[in-house]
Amino acid sequence: xxxxxxxxxxxxxxxxxxxxxxxxxxxxxxxxxxxxxxxxxxxxxxxxxxxxxxxxxxxxxxxxxxxxxxxxxxxxxxxxxxxxxxxxxxxxxxxxxxxxxxxxxxxxxxxxxxxxxxxxxxxxxxxxxxxxxxxxxxxxxxxxxxxxxxxxxxxxxxxxxxxxxxxxxxxxxxxxxxxxxxxxxxxxxxxxxxxxxxxxxxxxxxxxxxxxxxxxxxxxxxxxxxxxxxxxxxxxxxxxxxxxxxxxxxxxxxxxxxxxxxxxxxxxxxxxxxxxxxxxxxxxxxxxxxxxxxxxxxxxxxxxxxxxxxxxxxxxxxxxxxxxxxxxxxxxxxxxxxxxxxxxxxxxxxxxxxxx
Amino acid sequence: xxxxxxxxxxxxxxxxxxxxxxxxxxxxxxxxxxxxxxxxxxxxxxxxxxxxxxxxxxxxxxxxxxxxxxxxxxxxxxxxxxxxxxxxxxxxxxxxxxxxxxxxxxxxxxxxxxxxxxxxxxxxxxxxxxxxxxxxxxxxxxxxxxxxxxxxxxxxxxxxxxxxxxxxxxxxxxxxxxxxxxxxxxxxxxxxxxxxxxxxxxxxxxxxxxxxxxxxxxxxxxxxxxxxxxxxxxxxxxxxxxxxxxxxxxxxxxxxxxxxxxxxxxxxxxxxxxxxxxxxxxxxxxxxxxxxxxxxxxxxxxxxxxxxxxxxxxxxxxxxxxxxxxxxxxxxxxxxxxxxxxxxxxxxxxxxxxxx
Numbered sequence: 001x002x003x004x005x006x007x008x009x010x011x012x013x014x015x016x017x018x019x020x021x022x023x024x025x026x027x028x029x030x031x032x033x034x035x036x037x038x039x040x041x042x043x044x045x046x047x048x049x050x051x052x053x054x055x056x057x058x059x060x061x062x063x064x065x066x067x068x069x070x071x072x073x074x075x076x077x078x079x080x081x082x083x084x085x086x087x088x089x090x091x092x093x094x095x096x097x098x099x100x101x102x103x104x105x106x107x108x109x110x111x112x113x114x115x116x117x118x119x120x121x122x123x124x125x126x127x128x129x130x131x132x133x134x135x136x137x138x139x140x141x142x143x144x145x146x147x148x149x150x151x152x153x154x155x156x157x158x159x160x161x162x163x164x165x166x167x168x169x170x171x172x173x174x175x176x177x178x179x180x181x182x183x184x185x186x187x188x189x190x191x192x193x194x195x196x197x198x199x200x201x202x203x204x205x206x207x208x209x210x211x212x213x214x215x216x217x218x219x220x221x222x223x224x225x226x227x228x229x230x231x232x233x234x235x236x237x238x239x240x241x242x243x244x245x246x247x248x249x250x251x252x253x254x255x256x257x258x259x260x261x262x263x264x265x266x267x268x269x270x271x272x273x274x275x276x277x278x279x280x281x282x283x284x285x286x287x288x289x290x291x292x293x294x295x296x297x298x299x300x301x302x303x304x305x306x307x308x309x310x311x312x313x314x315x316x317x318x319x320x321x322x323x324x325x326x327x328x329x330x331x332x333x334x335x336x337x338x339x340x341x342x343x344x345x346x347x348x349x350x351x352x353x354x355x356x
Numbered sequence: 357x358x359x360x361x362x363x364x365x366x367x368x369x370x371x372x373x374x375x376x377x378x379x380x381x382x383x384x385x386x387x388x389x390x391x392x393x394x395x396x397x398x399x400x401x402x403x404x405x406x407x408x409x410x411x412x413x414x415x416x417x418x419x420x421x422x423x424x425x426x427x428x429x430x431x432x433x434x435x436x437x438x439x440x441x442x443x444x445x446x447x448x449x450x451x452x453x454x455x456x457x458x459x460x461x462x463x464x465x466x467x468x469x470x471x472x473x474x475x476x477x478x479x480x481x482x483x484x485x486x487x488x489x490x491x492x493x494x495x496x497x498x499x500x501x502x503x504x505x506x507x508x509x510x511x512x513x514x515x516x517x518x519x520x521x522x523x524x525x526x527x528x529x530x531x532x533x534x535x536x537x538x539x540x541x542x543x544x545x546x547x548x549x550x551x552x553x554x555x556x557x558x559x560x561x562x563x564x565x566x567x568x569x570x571x572x573x574x575x576x577x578x579x580x581x582x583x584x585x586x587x588x589x590x591x592x593x594x595x596x597x598x599x600x601x602x603x604x605x606x607x608x609x610x611x612x613x614x615x616x617x618x619x620x621x622x623x624x625x626x627x628x629x630x631x632x633x634x635x636x637x638x639x640x641x642x643x644x645x646x647x648x649x650x651x652x653x654x655x656x657x658x659x660x661x662x663x664x665x666x667x668x669x670x671x672x673x674x675x676x677x678x679x680x681x682x683x684x685x686x687x688x689x690x691x692x693x694x695x696x697x698x699x700x701x702x703x704x705x706x707x708x709x710x711x712x
Binding site: 099 | 384385389393435441445449451454459460559663664666669674691692698702
């Protein structure tokens with residue numbers, strides 16, 4: 001399974017990035033004046049292997065969902081049953097992600113990779129769950145190591161199913177799972193070596209006691225780890241939706257489809273994917289920097305600069321959805337703007353002597 | 357003219373902002389988890405006088421254009437004729453703003469408020485010019501003080517003409533004018549009292565010598581000022597497009613239509629508008645923080661927090677256009693999301709005792 005997923009994920013070509021930068025530098029605007037949007041344009045060209053053939057208007061948002069045994073330790077401001085309740089909201093169209101998906105004109109799917117409660121069938125629900133919530137990572141392995149392949153396969157199945165229903169040119173990933181900011185923080189600490197106290201944040205809004213419980217749970221989970229490989233960390237402190245989202249990312253990278261990462265939890269999934277196939281990072285776009293302290297650390301370790309900085313910490317792909325119009329803008333910049341030569345505009349170099 | 361413009365611009369109601377915040381706090385998301393988008397939602401409600409009746413999908417982008425005599429002093433990397441050349445690009449659809457306007461599905465108009473060269477007629481060009489470029493602000497008054505009323509009136513005419521052609525629910529403002537970052541920096545320095553050296557930036561990309569010439573020009577212009585009133589500053593160091601854009605803003609505020617400010621130059625126009633009618637600021641939304649140092653200072657003096665921070669410094673409403681989908685997102689959040697009670701989701705308060 002893993003070998004198969006790895007296959008075909010190739011790094012983007014630096015020569016194409018250089019050519020893209022040259023083209024962007026020649027467009028009718030002062031050099032570098034579109035700032036970070038220019039960097040995004042370069043990245044899109046590198047992913048596409050040239051000028052993108054479209055503006056990424058066929059968009060899918062996939063929310064991976066799973067529950068976390070560690071929620072029993074009071075690491076969240078909300079009880080586990082909220083996972084299923086929020087999913088009902090996503091499917092009913094009344095959540096933040098639905099509002100933002102309307103702006104981005106994107107398809108929204110929810111994949112159940114490990115929600116505690118059974119979920120009623122729904123046309124936009126992909127029921128692929130491998131377990132009914134993880135075990136409590138503070139006390140024992142969250143996911144049996146032998147199940148990881150199956151969890152990654154669930155991610156692959158989710159990607160394939162979404163693509164079969166409505167082929168897309170870009171995928172934005174989000175998550176839902178009470179307790180999953182604890183699992184994500186543990187993964188980020190495990191992968192980066194940063195102390196949990198620097199990584200951990202208030203997630204949905206726990207108080208100081210909750211924060212202390214969260215840190216203690218992470219430390220207990222990481223104390224069981226020996227070699228800090230992706231599969232050890234994923235098994236000991238991971239989550240069904242996090243591991244499965246890594247599988248989704250591997251599929252997207254293999255198809256050279258840009259992956260828009262939401263917040264801290266999705267970025268933790270990217271850390272797993274990149275450990276499995278390092279070139280996956282070339283296909284990732286960081287939508288935003290969340291208020292979770294570990295998120296910036298995880299992004300830095302991936303070498304990704306976030307587009308938005310709006311103090312978001314909701315998850316459910318909300319930040320990723322907000323970034324989709326920026327991706328379209330960068331693609332249209334590259335595809336639709338004329339160069340100085342094409343437009344017959346004087347360049348800085350053609351300026352005559354300064355009258356003084 | 358001024359008295360008439362002032363009339364009817366009333367501050368937004370703080371009680372409506374409080375009610376909006378309460379509604380946003382009750383939506384199905386952790387408290388405050390949509391960060392700065394929540395602040396934007398509150399602002400939109402305050403402007404609308406309640407929940408906005410729409411998602412601001414009828415959008416107009418207006419680019420005010422004018423030339424600047426100070427360009428002769430070598431304050432820009434580009435010669436003055438680039439103003440007219442870039443306008444041809446906006447009207448032809450090949451500039452950055454056109455690419456971004458397609459993403460935002462917005463109408464684009466260019467208003468000639470004072471371009472040096474005559475412009476060929478075009479359906480999307482509003483030819484309202486009062487002069488053919490300002491005088492060199494380093495040596496004499498940029499605009500005769502007696503003409504300011506006429507320049508503001510040109511802004512009013514531009515607003516009315518755009519509105520008559522396609523009524524809009526939001527207006528994004530931009531500018532084009534070689535040399536206008538010098539005028540804008542002079543206005544910001546004059547209005548805020550900050551030293552020009554702290555305000556001035558490289559604009560389109562001048563070198564160190566150009567930067568020194570820019571600072572010297574601003575200091576020379578401000579040395580003629582005595583009382584630093586809006587009309588003294590607008591006349592001594594202003595620009596046709598900057599003053600006219602202030603007129604556009606006054607019209608929008610009077611109609612309770614949100615005004616999306618682009619970068620440093622449009623924000624300098626907002627400083628003028630706010631001096632004429634202070635409540636205008638309640639209707640302003642800062643799209644982004646540009647790389648021009650004076651921009652952050654101007655925004656802070658208006659009490660506005662920018663939405664995007666992408667190192668943009670292009671102008672032509674590019675940053676304002678990029679922010680339009682965020683405005684729609686905030687409006688949809690307020691209008692379309694259910695509250696916890698409506699959705700039947702457990703809140704943080706309903707969580708049972710922590711199992712430890």
